[in-house]
Amino acid sequence: MNSERRHVVVVLFTGGPVRRVNRFIEALDGRDVDVTVLTAEGGQAWPRGKDLHPGAARSISIGRSENRQPLVWLYRAFVERGPGIVLGRGAERLPGVLGKACGKGASLHRKAARVVRRRLFWPVYRMFRGQALRRIARRRVDQLALERAERVIVVDDAAVPFGWMLTRRHPGLEVTRRLDRTR
Amino acid sequence: MSDDTRKAPTPGDAPRPRVLYLAFYFPPSRASGVYRARATANHFTESGWDVTVMRAPDRFYDEVTGSTDDALTDGLHPAVTTLPQPMDFFAWETDVARYGRFRGNAPALAKRFYDWKQRRVFPEHYQSWAIRCVTEGRRLHRRKPFDLILATGNPFASFAAAWALSRLTGLPYILDYRDSWTLDLFANADAFEPGHPAWKWERRAMRRAAAAVFVNDALRDWHAQRYPGTAERMMVVPNGWDPDCLDPEALDAAPAGPLSFAYVGTLTANQPVHRMVDGFRAMTAGGDHADATLDLYGHLGFFAHSPDKLRADLGLELGEEGDVRYRGPVSKTAIGDTYAASDVLVFLAGGSKYVTSGKIFEYMATGKPIVSVHEPGSAAEALLRDYPLWFRPGRLEAEDIARAMAEAGDAAVKADPEVARTARDYGAAFTRDRALRPLEERARAVIGGKR
Numbered sequence: 001m002n003s004e005r006r007h008v009v010v011v012l013f014t015g016g017p018v019r020r021v022n023r024f025i026e027a028l029d030g031r032d033v034d035v036t037v038l039t040a041e042g043g044q045a046w047p048r049g050k051d052l053h054p055g056a057a058r059s060i061s062i063g064r065s066e067n068r069q070p071l072v073w074l075y076r077a078f079v080e081r082g083p084g085i086v087l088g089r090g091a092e093r094l095p096g097v098l099g100k101a102c103g104k105g106a107s108l109h110r111k112a113a114r115v116v117r118r119r120l121f122w123p124v125y126r127m128f129r130g131q132a133l134r135r136i137a138r139r140r141v142d143q144l145a146l147e148r149a150e151r152v153i154v155v156d157d158a159a160v161p162f163g164w165m166l167t168r169r170h171p172g173l174e175v176t177r178r179l180d181r182t183r
Numbered sequence: 184m185s186d187d188t189r190k191a192p193t194p195g196d197a198p199r200p201r202v203l204y205l206a207f208y209f210p211p212s213r214a215s216g217v218y219r220a221r222a223t224a225n226h227f228t229e230s231g232w233d234v235t236v237m238r239a240p241d242r243f244y245d246e247v248t249g250s251t252d253d254a255l256t257d258g259l260h261p262a263v264t265t266l267p268q269p270m271d272f273f274a275w276e277t278d279v280a281r282y283g284r285f286r287g288n289a290p291a292l293a294k295r296f297y298d299w300k301q302r303r304v305f306p307e308h309y310q311s312w313a314i315r316c317v318t319e320g321r322r323l324h325r326r327k328p329f330d331l332i333l334a335t336g337n338p339f340a341s342f343a344a345a346w347a348l349s350r351l352t353g354l355p356y357i358l359d360y361r362d363s364w365t366l367d368l369f370a371n372a373d374a375f376e377p378g379h380p381a382w383k384w385e386r387r388a389m390r391r392a393a394a395a396v397f398v399n400d401a402l403r404d405w406h407a408q409r410y411p412g413t414a415e416r417m418m419v420v421p422n423g424w425d426p427d428c429l430d431p432e433a434l435d436a437a438p439a440g441p442l443s444f445a446y447v448g449t450l451t452a453n454q455p456v457h458r459m460v461d462g463f464r465a466m467t468a469g470g471d472h473a474d475a476t477l478d479l480y481g482h483l484g485f486f487a488h489s490p491d492k493l494r495a496d497l498g499l500e501l502g503e504e505g506d507v508r509y510r511g512p513v514s515k516t517a518i519g520d521t522y523a524a525s526d527v528l529v530f531l532a533g534g535s536k537y538v539t540s541g542k543i544f545e546y547m548a549t550g551k552p553i554v555s556v557h558e559p560g561s562a563a564e565a566l567l568r569d570y571p572l573w574f575r576p577g578r579l580e581a582e583d584i585a586r587a588m589a590e591a592g593d594a595a596v597k598a599d600p601e602v603a604r605t606a607r608d609y610g611a612a613f614t615r616d617r618a619l620r621p622l623e624e625r626a627r628a629v630i631g632g633k634r
Contacts, residue, residue: 127291154279157290164287167280175279 006033007148010057010179013040013133013158015050020179021155025053027181034058036144038159040066040133044125045158060143065136072132075121080113126158134161146170153179199233200630201327203320203348205334205341207309209238209265210255213482213515214248215449216361218541219422220335221255222615223359223622227333228260230623235264235323237316239309247275250482254516258427268319271311273297305343306380313340317347324352330630331393332356339364339381342388355393355629357622359420363537366405369453371535389413393629396420396622399539399562420622421566422541423615424548428515431548431607434523441474442592444554445525447513448481448542453533455579459556460507462576462584463529467506471589477507477529480521522549526595527588530567532557539563550607552591556584566613572606 008028012021025035035057040046042063052059066072087109090102146152146166151174154163163175204227206220220236228234244251259265273293276282286293304310323329332354334345342364345356365385367374375381389395389410395417397403407414444463450456463477513521522528528551532540539562546553547570555567555575567573574591576583594602 127289130290131288157294160279160282160286160290161288163279164282167287171280177277177279 006150007145008033008035009144009146009149009152010035010037010155011137011152011159011162012037012155013043013045013129013162014156015041015046017155018050018052022053024153024179024181025057029053029056036060036149038137038140038144038162039063040158043067043133044072044129060140062133062136062140066133069132069136072125079116079121083109084113130158130161133158134165137162138165141166146173149173151176151183153177155179199231200330200627201233201235202227202331202333202626203323203329203354204234204236205313205316205320205332205344206236207239207312207335207338207341209236210259211241211251211253212239212244212248213250213252213255213512215541216335216337217255218425218515219359219361219615221259222423222425223333223335223619224263225258225260226616226619227623227626228262232623232626233264234260234262235266235329237266237268237320239312240267240269242272243270243275247272252514254514258425258515266319268312268315270309270315274308302380305340305384307338307340309338309340310343312338313344313347316341316344317351320344320348321351324348324354329354331626333359333626335359335361336364337362339384339388343384346388346391349391356391357394357396357626357629358388358392359396359622360402360406361398363402363405365409366402366537368535368537369533371537386410392416394418394625398422398541399537399565401537401562405537418621418625421613421618422539422544423613423618424544424610425515425615429519429522429545429548431550431610433519434549434551441476442472442526442595443476443478443524444527444529444588444592445478445480445521446529446531447518447521447525447545448531448540450479450481450483450531451533454531455533455556455558456531458579458581458584459529459531461581462556462588463507465581465585466588466592469585469589471585472592475506475592478510478525479508480510480513482512483509518545522551525551527552527554527591529553529588530555530557530563532561532563536560536562539566543567544610544613547610547613548607550603550610552594554584554587554591570606570609571602 010021010024012018021037028035037052037057037059039052039059039061040063041052041059041061043066046063067076084106087102087106091099091106093099094102152163152166154160154175154177166173167175204224208214208217209220210217224234224236279287300310305313320332332345332348334341334356336342336358342358345358348354349356362368365374365381390412392413393416395406395413397406397417397419398421400419403417403419407417446459460477467473467475528546528549530540530543530546530553532538535558543563543566547566550572552572552574553567553570555573556579558579572591572594574587574594576587
């Protein structure tokens with residue numbers, strides 16, 4: 001990466017605005033601007049198929065670290081993945097009625113897990129997610145080359161605690177919510 | 184908070200009635216409703232009132248709307264006291280360093296709390312401004328009592344503030360509907376779904392109002408039908424033109440060189456801009472006034488980030504060259520030069536029968552040919568009907584607009600001084616002062632001869 005080039009850091013912890021960020025990256029591509037994107041790709045709010053612009057930006061993901069947090073790991077292990085694996089294997093391996101019952105149970109579990117995630121896990125976790133990700137992202141600050149960055153763009157609400165922390169630690173750094181393509 | 188105090192009362196003067204004017208958009212803002220608010224403050228001051236205006240903070244004008252014009256402040260009566268009230272910039276804040284500890288650490292909770300306030304307190308982003316107006320208004324009233332509250336919307340948080348202040352102090356208030364609140368002027372339909380808090384707030388504010396003022400009959404009738412209990416307290420105060428900004432006598436009627444068709448005003452996506460451009464190009468392509476230009480003066484949109492979006496929405500290459508030229512914003516003080524350089528004025532308006540557009544009064548004052556480019560049935564038609572140099576297309580299609588523009592161009596070339604004089608005399612009747620007189624009289628009646 002050439003140190004003469006301008007540098008912008010984009011922080012994005014949910015998959016929703018990926019298309020908007022990709023348009024931004026495309027607009028800056030070819031204008032001598034390096035873009036580093038800190039994402040939570042593969043984490044709790046990043047649906048499959050939401051891919052960042054390949055090649056045009058340097059991407060650093062904390063998604064896997066998010067999934068390894070104790071509460072998230074326990075929730076996924078004991079509510080989503082664990083019962084799903086047990087019931088799925090039962091359906092495959094057990095003969096006759098028991099196997100069918102496991103298959104039915106696996107199907108019911110998938111539906112129930114979706115409801116629990118939407119109604120219970122997500123409303124609670126969303127309130128704390130920003131803080132959880134802030135702690136994880138703090139460990140990756142060195143990789144963001146903030147000393148070269150002309151601005152940090154905080155795209156979604158979940159990234160705000162991390163952005164706010166940066167404003168306190170780097171008072172001269174511009175941390176904004178605007179994906180301004182004209183600059 | 185700055186206090187732009189101007190004139191000390193002269194000893195021996197009779198006590199002046201005091202009005203608290205809640206006008207979010209006020210000079211130096213150059214938002215479209217500012218001219219009416221400025222003229223109202225000036226008119227009341229000149230009519231013997233002591234006027235205190237509560238407006239938005241400068242930061243809102245500088246950073247959110249990004250549209251100020253210091254010339255408008257210069258035209259303000261020196262005795263008007265202007266008090267900018269602080270407000271919460273939650274909805275507009277993009278600088279994360281300016282977030283408070285709560286929002287910086289718990290953005291989801293902060294957003295939920297903000298949304299809750301929108302639902303339960305008042306459904307506008309400007310509610311914090313209104314709350315400040317209430318607390319500050321009450322404080323000022325205790326120190327030196329007001330006689331009347333006058334509130335202008337939008338934003339309609341000013342109406343809620345007037346209502347709350349009235350509840351707290353017993354003061355009467357007048358609502359000035361510069362715009363409509365619950366009626367979508369452009370879609371000609373309800374602006375909110377049933378059960379939305381705006382309905383409750385409008386009903387509440389309307390019920391207690393000493394008077395409600397509208398800019399045209401169509402709007403008054405719509406509100407009278409919806410709020411029959413207040414119908415008899417409703418009145419129409421149309422907009423008008425400002426003689427301190429425009430001297431019609433200084434405008435030369437005879438065109439020199441190729442004709443300039445001009446639109447003067449803010450361009451928005453609600454206006455039929457494409458139809459206007461297509462009609463103009465159809466006219467020149469057809470050989471009528473082939474070397475004419477279409478000059479667009481004014482801002483692109485009302486907000487700081489509007490121009491790029493509007494350019495994209497319109498899909499127009501707006502530059503300073505070519506047959507259609509974007510000439511940029513014009514200060515109110517230089518508006519006379521703009522009209523002098525224009526030969527035909529294009530009245531471009533979006534919306535329905537409820538839309539008058541304040542610009543039409545200025546247009547008529549110039550005595551120049553006016554071409555309408557808007558859907559038939561606009562409220563402005565009632566005013567233009569008796570204007571001798573009005574040209575309107577039968578339909579909003581390029582060939583009809585082209586024909587009307589060509590006829591207007593012919594009239595400009597002919598430049599009949601008699602017709603221009605008649606047109607100018609007709610337009611002269613619509614000054615702001617004249618329009619505001621009944622409002623001031625009503626205000627005096629409301630305070631019941633106090634002072």
